[in-house]
Amino acid sequence: MCRDIREYLAKIEKELKGCDPALIQDALSDAEGHLRMALGEALLAKPSISETEAIAPIIEKYGHPEEIASAYRAIESRTSPALSVSRVKETGSSWARFFGVLAEPKAWGAFFYMLLSLVTGIVFGGWAIFAGIISLCTLVFIIGIPIVGLFLLSIRGIAFLEGRIVEALLGIRMPRRSLFLDTNLSWKEMFMAFIKESLTWKSLLYAALQFPLGLIYSFGIFLLFALSLSFIGSPVLELVFHLPLELFGPEAFTPVWLLPFVSIAGFFLLPLTFHLARWVGKVHGKYAKSMLVRA
Amino acid sequence: MAYTTDANKKFQKELNSGSASLVLLSILAHADEPMYGYRIAKIMEVNDESVPMMKQGALYPVLRSLESSGLLESHIDPSVSGPPRRYYKITKSGLETLKSWTKIWDQTKAFVDGILKGKTDV
Numbered sequence: 001m002c003r004d005i006r007e008y009l010a011k012i013e014k015e016l017k018g019c020d021p022a023l024i025q026d027a028l029s030d031a032e033g034h035l036r037m038a039l040g041e042a043l044l045a046k047p048s049i050s051e052t053e054a055i056a057p058i059i060e061k062y063g064h065p066e067e068i069a070s071a072y073r074a075i076e077s078r079t080s081p082a083l084s085v086s087r088v089k090e091t092g093s094s095w096a097r098f099f100g101v102l103a104e105p106k107a108w109g110a111f112f113y114m115l116l117s118l119v120t121g122i123v124f125g126g127w128a129i130f131a132g133i134i135s136l137c138t139l140v141f142i143i144g145i146p147i148v149g150l151f152l153l154s155i156r157g158i159a160f161l162e163g164r165i166v167e168a169l170l171g172i173r174m175p176r177r178s179l180f181l182d183t184n185l186s187w188k189e190m191f192m193a194f195i196k197e198s199l200t201w202k203s204l205l206y207a208a209l210q211f212p213l214g215l216i217y218s219f220g221i222f223l224l225f226a227l228s229l230s231f232i233g234s235p236v237l238e239l240v241f242h243l244p245l246e247l248f249g250p251e252a253f254t255p256v257w258l259l260p261f262v263s264i265a266g267f268f269l270l271p272l273t274f275h276l277a278r279w280v281g282k283v284h285g286k287y288a289k290s291m292l293v294r295a
Numbered sequence: 296m297a298y299t300t301d302a303n304k305k306f307q308k309e310l311n312s313g314s315a316s317l318v319l320l321s322i323l324a325h326a327d328e329p330m331y332g333y334r335i336a337k338i339m340e341v342n343d344e345s346v347p348m349m350k351q352g353a354l355y356p357v358l359r360s361l362e363s364s365g366l367l368e369s370h371i372d373p374s375v376s377g378p379p380r381r382y383y384k385i386t387k388s389g390l391e392t393l394k395s396w397t398k399i400w401d402q403t404k405a406f407v408d409g410i411l412k413g414k415t416d417v
Contacts, residue, residue: 030332030355033380037333061340063350074312075356176359177381 003052005035008059015069019076021293022163022175027072029177035062099271106171107274110281111225113169114217120165121214124158128207149191152200159203159292162210166292172285175293199294206291217280224273231266235259311349315357317400318348320366320385320393329370329382332358358383366392 002008009028016024035058042054062068101107135151138144163174194200230237230245234254237243244253245262254262322335330338335358336351361367366389373379385393 026359027356031352034333034336034351034355061336061351063352067350068352071350071353072356075360 002055002059004055005032005039008035008055008065011065012068015065016072019073020173022173022289023072023076025175025294026177027068029175031062031068035059038062098275101271101274101278104274104278106281107278109169109171110284111221111274111277113165113281113284114221114277116165116169116218117210117214118218119214120162121210121212121218124162124207125209125211125214127158128155128204129211132204132208145191146187149187149194152194152204155200155204155207156194158207159199162206162288163292166285166288170281170285170288172289174289197294199292202291206288213284217284221273221277221280224269224276228266228270228273231262231269234262234266307348314400315349315353316361316366317393317396319354319357319361320389320396323367323383323385324390324393329384331380331382333380335383361389365389 002011009032012027012031013024016027035055038058038061039051039054042058043049043051046054063071131151131154135144135148138147160175164176166172167174167176234245238245238253238259239256244251246252247254247262318339319335322338323330332355336354339348339354340351358367358369362369362383366386367383368386369381369383371379371381
């Protein structure tokens, strides 16, 4: 029998060993929120009983760790991230596989993630870098500690939000519940808990790195996408609208005999762009999971 | 005796796995306002004192599953007395699903009741 909430959570974590870390984080967050609410109510109704006495019937009603773990496992097997099963079957000729990427929702998800990272990179990264520096500077004053605490709390919020974007667009399972925040802790204890947890610092590093990464992703993918489309449409652009591609210098038109080849190159560059997006999405998803989910 | 207890538990578990979603949808359909997990668990506790239909902790993954299927929607609100709470509300699609599930439930119940009462007309 568990004597307190911490012990119970540790048992659930043990039972869920080997599962997706994001699932474990969700299960622990659900359990901690529920048990603390129930414990608060029980202690309010009977102030004379100890926490250990009060928690036993609460845990009994909530369920034994193995029962709860199996309930989460069962549901998880039926609830996969939005794009995780949408990958087109990799069958058929290599040509079909090469061009088939254009019909793959996962590749489009990664493509939009990379475009969106211009905004998220500037907002999240900008906030992590500039607000971080400002809050660090305030540490010389006594008011600095709560400001740093609030800043770290905002970083946790950003990490959760980014996790939701990663799951929606990259199809990687990320936490669906924000981390439980024990409001029974004093400000000082809460601050120390934030400082001690490696997830806080990894989230901060992730948010800061999103600034350069977001710029690289968005400009890179936009450039490749725009190049592909302009290559494909080069005969129309140059011959009908008289807009030079400038492949051979400023204001220079492409020789007419070369235009069909440029157009064909565009038809190959477009799926290549999406293969690249899918690969970047896969790598970035793994990186996001290692940085934003409690290990 | 041990076999009977285990068999009862197994039967209860199998029965619950299908009906939990129906019960949760129904609770939220009758609610005047969005509800959070703990409150839903309390409602179930009040209505099911003798043999609890399911452990309270098993509610949360079902709520999540219903949400990911689009039958529920949720939002987080801060609470004055504790941590922020996730409030669930039934969607239009959830109401339609509840209607058809209730129909299936009624048919199944009538069929099982009939057999249990010895109705074996051929």
